[in-house]
Amino acid sequence: MALRAVAASRGLRRFFSTSTLPAFNPLPTADAAQQKQDAEPSTNLFISGLNKRTTTTENLKQKASEFGEVVHAKVVTDRVSGYSRGFGFVEYANLEDAAKGVAGMDGKYLDGWVIFAEYAKPRSTQTPPSSNVSSPYGNRYPPYGRQ
DNA sequence: GGTGAGCGG
Numbered sequence: 001m002a003l004r005a006v007a008a009s010r011g012l013r014r015f016f017s018t019s020t021l022p023a024f025n026p027l028p029t030a031d032a033a034q035q036k037q038d039a040e041p042s043t044n045l046f047i048s049g050l051n052k053r054t055t056t057t058e059n060l061k062q063k064a065s066e067f068g069e070v071v072h073a074k075v076v077t078d079r080v081s082g083y084s085r086g087f088g089f090v091e092y093a094n095l096e097d098a099a100k101g102v103a104g105m106d107g108k109y110l111d112g113w114v115i116f117a118e119y120a121k122p123r124s125t126q127t128p129p130s131s132n133v134s135s136p137y138g139n140r141y142p143p144y145g146r147q
Numbered sequence: 148g149g150t151g152a153g154c155g156g
Binding site: 044046048049052053074076077079081083084085086087088089113116120121123 | 148149150151152153154155156
């Protein structure tokens with residue numbers, strides 16, 4: 001009668017239940033922790049949100065010097081047009097100053113614009129390929145990209 | 148000349 005059907009469905013439900021529980025990821029915290037990873041700490045900082053109309057190099061260096069020893073500070077400008085591209089790079093002397101610079105400049109105002117400071121990606125540890133012909137430095141290069 | 152996410156010589 002119906003008792004057999006109820007018992008059978010209950011048994012099937014228990015079977016599916018026991019076979020479904022440990023099937024998927026029992027520890028989603030490990031995957032979430034792997035996804036939540038900030039940029040690797042480095043002395044080079046990527047500053048975005050700068051004002052395009054003015055060369056904020058001096059202001060950026062002065063602003064970054066308040067949180068640590070700044071080795072380099074530059075606003076990236078287009079080579080052909082010469083206009084600022086709105087972002088720059090700041091290199092600190094050590095990682096602690098870089099961390100303080102990020103915590104101190106990220107989300108702050110600079111020249112009327114909110115800037116964003118985070119760790120920059122390592123562009124290249126080798127000499128650029130376009131440095132054998134039209135380079136004012138010849139084969140030698142200034143100490144850029146040093147760590 | 149100068150938009151508004153982005154990664155430079």
